[in-house]
Amino acid sequence: DAKTTQPPSMDCAEGRAANLPCNHSTISGNEYVYWYRQIHSQGPQYIIHGLKNNETNEMASLIITEDRKSSTLILPHATLRDTAVYYCIANSGGSNYKLTFGKGTLLTVNP
Amino acid sequence: GAVVSQHPSWVICKSGTSVKIECRSLDFQATTMFWYRQFPKQSLMLMATSNEGSKATYEQGVEKDKFLINHASLTLSTLTVTSAHPEDSSFYICSARDQRRGEGEKLFFGSGTQLSVL
Numbered sequence: 001d002a003k004t005t006q007p008p009s010m011d012c013a014e015g016r017a018a019n020l021p022c023n024h025s026t027i028s029g030n031e032y033v034y035w036y037r038q039i040h041s042q043g044p045q046y047i048i049h050g051l052k053n054n055e056t057n058e059m060a061s062l063i064i065t066e067d068r069k070s071s072t073l074i075l076p077h078a079t080l081r082d083t084a085v086y087y088c089i090a091n092s093g094g095s096n097y098k099l100t101f102g103k104g105t106l107l108t109v110n111p
Numbered sequence: 112g113a114v115v116s117q118h119p120s121w122v123i124c125k126s127g128t129s130v131k132i133e134c135r136s137l138d139f140q141a142t143t144m145f146w147y148r149q150f151p152k153q154s155l156m157l158m159a160t161s162n163e164g165s166k167a168t169y170e171q172g173v174e175k176d177k178f179l180i181n182h183a184s185l186t187l188s189t190l191t192v193t194s195a196h197p198e199d200s201s202f203y204i205c206s207a208r209d210q211r212r213g214e215g216e217k218l219f220f221g222s223g224t225q226l227s228v229l
Contacts, residue, residue, distance in 0.1 A: 032216065043117070043204045043220030044155070087154075093216040097208060098145070101155040 001100055002027040002090040009106045012082075018075040020105050022088030025069040030092045033064060034099065035073045037084040044087065044101075047073065078109045113139050115207050117221025124195055125229055132190045132224045134205030140185035141207035145218065146178075149202040161188040195228045202226075 005023040012018040024033065035047040048055055048062045050071075055062045061074040075082055087104040091097060114137040124130050134144060142163045147155040159180055160168040167180035177199075179191040188207075192199055206220040 036218075038155075041202070041223070041225075043115075043206070043223045044218075046217050046219060049216070085154075091216075097143070097216055098157065098160060099218055100157060101147075103154050 001092075001098075002031055004088045004090055004102055006086070006088055006102065006105045008103065009108070011108050011110055012075075012078045014080055014109050014111050015077055018078040018082065018107055018109070020073040020075075020086050020088075020107060021070065022073070023070045024088070024090045027068050027090050028092065029068075031090045032093055033062065033068075033071050034089045034091060035060070035062065035086065036089070036099075036101075037082075037086045038104075039081075039084045047086075078107075080109050080111065083107060083109045113137075113207070113209050113217075113219045115205065115219045115221045117205050117224055119224055120222060121225040121227070123227045123229065126196050127194055130192045130195055130226060132192075132203055132205070132226075134188045134190070134207070134221050136186045136207040136209075136219070139207070139209055139211055141188075141209070142185060143208040144182060144188040145206045145208070146180060146188075146190050147204045147206070149204060149223075155204060158190075192226065195226070197228045200226055200228045 034049040036044040038044040050062045064071045085104040116135045118133045144161040146158045158173045161182040163182045169175045182188040204223045206218045209217045
């Protein structure tokens with residue numbers, strides 16, 4: 001898996017968009033970018049994943065740069081319940097599917 | 112999203128006893144499940160990959176005789192911590208790989224088991 005780098009922590013005001021960056025400069029062409037989050041003392045929750053194109057679902061949007069060396073997870077209207085550790089993971093899937101979690105970004109949404 | 116049930120949520124046991132943790136995929140079949148452990152203020156560490164009908168694959172440094180994994184059906188994997196000691200106290204989390212059409216390559220996680228060994 002390509003190594004990913006995330007800032008250790010970020011703050012965001014409630015109701016504003018939260019933009020979480022992730023660098024994956026050594027990502028290979030067949031590796032997806034996955035985002036998960038973990039609220040304190042719970043199991044991680046899947047958010048979104050993508051390969052090349054930008055993706056959007058009911059939780060978030062994923063913007064992947066054209067060279068695929070970095071991506072941004074966007075929570076359009078952050079709420080207090082979005083406070084969590086957010087993990088960005090690169091993996092090729094298939095028979096190599098095995099997600100390894102780094103330290104992630106602790107996002108704190110403030111009232 | 113898919114539902115993965117993990118039981119028990121927390122367990123306290125005496126040193127030297129064995130503890131079994133169950134992980135069930137409730138609405139899909141999972142040929143592959145993963146077991147993680149997490150110490151306070153640290154990230155998840157992958158322990159092993161559990162494959163239905165075959166032996167689990169353990170990550171480097173994880174004792175297979177200490178952490179017994181059984182994946183006897185497409186909806187159930189179990190982790191048994193044998194002869195538990197205080198250093199085994201941790202948060203254990205299972206996950207199941209959902210490969211159904213339309214779900215893509217996603218992992219769904221259980222709610223975790225907090226193990227405290229006295």
